[in-house]
Amino acid sequence: MAIVQNPITGRSSGTYAGAVFATQFGKNVLRSKPVSVSVSQSDASKLARQKFKALAAAVRELSPALNTFFKSKVFNMPVTSYFIGQAYDRAVSGTLGNVVVDYSKLILPADSLGLAEYIEIGISTNLLDVTIFQPAISNLIGTDNTLDIACYNATTGKLVGIKSGLDSTVDVINFASSLIGVDDDIMLYAKPSKVVKSKGSSELAVISS
Numbered sequence: 001m002a003i004v005q006n007p008i009t010g011r012s013s014g015t016y017a018g019a020v021f022a023t024q025f026g027k028n029v030l031r032s033k034p035v036s037v038s039v040s041q042s043d044a045s046k047l048a049r050q051k052f053k054a055l056a057a058a059v060r061e062l063s064p065a066l067n068t069f070f071k072s073k074v075f076n077m078p079v080t081s082y083f084i085g086q087a088y089d090r091a092v093s094g095t096l097g098n099v100v101v102d103y104s105k106l107i108l109p110a111d112s113l114g115l116a117e118y119i120e121i122g123i124s125t126n127l128l129d130v131t132i133f134q135p136a137i138s139n140l141i142g143t144d145n146t147l148d149i150a151c152y153n154a155t156t157g158k159l160v161g162i163k164s165g166l167d168s169t170v171d172v173i174n175f176a177s178s179l180i181g182v183d184d185d186i187m188l189y190a191k192p193s194k195v196v197k198s199k200g201s202s203e204l205a206v207i208s209s
Helices: 043-069 079-091 136-141
Strands: 019-024 027-032 092-095 098-101 119-124 127-132 146-153 158-167 172-176 186-192 205-208
Touching (some): 043 079, 043 092, 043 146, 043 186, 079 092, 119 186, 127 146, 158 172
Antiparallel strands (some): 119 127, 127 172, 146 158, 146 186, 186 205
16 A cells, blocks of 8 residues: 655655555655566575574574673674674584584684683583682772673573673672583673773683583
């Protein structure tokens, strides 16, 4: 159905018979409908679509952590779009009908602060113990700063949980979840809650089991 709002000065949209209303350079124009839209059905195109779909689903699972740990202004685009673009080649492989996502390669952060050296994780069934070594962490991020930590299961591709604003003087933090398996590859993403001045822009550590 076509919608016309003052065809001389306003906006027109929608379709009418075999035509489509559009606005171009501030003017209402009428174009003929395209006869059809052709989507390639080649095996290569199908595989590319399957890869993108699988990766998008994996990144969508991680989106709460991505939005906590990263800001779109850093990338000049939505955070999810950035990580899909960065991870497509390195994290997705397989053949038509059997696409595989390597969840451990979705994020490859740098550790400019050296946080990973002073954080250890111990895994038991349904439980993760995060040990933070003091006073090293406080010295790295400042005594008035706190930590944000995300727990991610790189075997299943599931985000276990996020803890924000953690007191950096705490020695042990627990993640309790049925999403943690004793044989799973668990990854922690840790960063200071506030920007640490005089350090590089990459202030994210990854600690893997």
